[in-house]
Amino acid sequence: MNSLNPLLKWPGGKSREINELDKSLPDFKSIDLYISPFFGGGALYFSKLPKKAVVNDIDIQLITFYKDIKNNSYKFFFTLDLILKDWEILTKISKNYLEVYEKKFIILKNSSGNNLLKNLKIQSKDLVDEVLQEDFSELVTPFFKEFQLITITYVSRKLKKTIELLSKSPNELEPRTHLINFETALKGSYYNLIRDFYYNINQDNYQKYQFSSFFFFIREFCFGSMFRYNSSGQFNIPYGGSNYNRKNLRRKINLIRSLNYNKLGLSIEFHSSNYLEFMSGLNKIITKESFVFYDPPYHSEFSSYSNNEFTTEDHKELAINFRNLNCKGMLVIKDTQFIRNLYDGKTTNFSGKKFYLHSFKKTYNYNVKGRNNRSVTHLVILNYNLNE
Ligand SMILES: C[S@@+](CC[C@H](N)C(=O)[O-])C[C@H]1O[C@@H](n2cnc3c(N)ncnc32)[C@H](O)[C@@H]1O
Structure with a gap:
């Protein structure tokens, strides 16, 4: 099995963006650890099934669901x-x-x-x-x-x-x-x-x-x-x-029942805490060959999951976390001027490199009382140069 669909429906799921993300992803064979601080529906994880992963989401009910499946409860x-x-x-x-x-x-x-x-x-x-x-x-x-x-x-x-x-x-x-x-x-x-x-x-x-x-x-x-x-x-x-x-x-x-991480040779750890706490707990295991996929809530008034708000301050803090990251990382987010300013390329990261930004269009299937545009532009922010 090379790839799976997400196990449940989740707002902000990235299933339909995988092809776009693929263009900027590093070769997964060379990654020793896949890290996902905002796991949600885990579309990228399930589409790639990396050998070793540590994932997190603040939503404890969601993480309990994944753990129950993993433990064949x-x-x-x-x-x-x-x-x-x-x-x-x-x-x-x-x-x-x-x-x-x-x-x-x-x-x-x-x-x-x-x-x-x-x-x-x-x-x-x-x-x-x-x-x-x-x-x-x-x-x-x-x-x-x-x-x-x-x-x-x-x-x-x-x-x-x-x-x-x-x-x-x-x-x-x-x-x-x-x-x-x-x-x-x-x-x-x-x-x-x-x-x-x-x-x-x-x-x-x-x-x-x-x-x-x-x-x-x-x-x-x-x-x-x-x-x-x-x-x-x-x-x-x-x-x-x-x-x-x-x-x-x-x-x-039946699909959920048939998912057996051991049989697939996959190691995955599930955590549920604030992403900052989660990331600081990884200091000892993160290497230059690790990869972090940041998929945080949008920076907008409509970005609360399970009553958890992700504020402007949280986004500023996240930019610092990304800047200090000691391995390759990708962040996907709705394109806004505020986000562009945070990752404007003027500030360099740990290895003196800039962030690399590019955008693509995403189209929604439905429009909820005008709160979601039918089409938004997404920004992909990398801390590595694709051409190197
Ligand atoms: C855009 S969604 C992730 C979508 C996911 N990548 C997918 O494909 O389904 C953002 C996730 O971040 C989680 N989240 C929000 N605030 C958080 C925080 N402070 N720390 C960790 N996770 C958080 C939400 O519960 C939500 O699942």
Whole structure:
């Protein structure tokens, strides 16, 4: 195996930039240690699979997830299998009970005004009571009442929306509308159940589960792999929506299960601390043949991961760390004047060399309320000259 995809979806992931980065990377065969202080989804690591690596991310939940996989944690895979069982039951329900859903829709479409709202509640509850008879995993059982309530809300919202849409437009519904809506309502409810379970309950009371499995599930299915918290610090990103219904969770879990670092002859150490602390701990093992890949959060107001801000001061400190680095290093970041000033080439690094800067365009798939431009320019900053 020469290369893998990242194991989970992560904001700022560099999977689609690997070809660009490749143009400036040193030959990995000559590297004795790959160091990644801002590991995230680890796109570069998984695409190159260097023999020896030490990686870090401040996000402890993320690092616990990687450690569970590396240690082949029984509890981790046991919990993932429970989630998978539920998820596949929901796919099955949405097909098997589609006719029931469609019948409810027809009843509601023929109700009017106040009757519609009253009937919506009755019909949605009726439908949910029937479909949730299926045998879910034990995860759902203690929260069944809650799950039922969320599902009723989601199903009735979908039905109401479709009726409103029809009343505004004389066109027929797309053939698959009901199936898509029904499945999205069911899966959105389940996602919410797991999200609120993961973020709200006392994990000590549920020791038979490994919570990084829930973390993985939420990362995979939350909208746009984003992080966002409400004013009381609650993670509140909703389900990714109908496009996420068909994601192959089973295949992803199988891939994760099959990752065996030992078999691949790979040595990897996972750390979770501030990158500065992590880097200073490496002083004794770093050599001239090591390579550091810095992939810090952008310098912008929209660069917080898991409630961790990376500030202007942090960027200034990072530039000093990079300047003092005693081996080859590459930094990738959004191109801004502030960053260019930090690495302007006037200040020399440990060996008296300048930083080498070049840029490339990155295009995003989606635009979140105008906070992400569709296309940004990325800067690649090297402390080595590619032509030497
Ligand atoms: C741009 S992302 C890395 C993306 C990653 N290279 C990938 O391909 O998915 C930046 C990462 O830095 C982490 N981070 C933020 N502040 C940090 C800090 N002070 N020390 C270490 N890691 C930090 C975030 O949790 C996030 O995972």
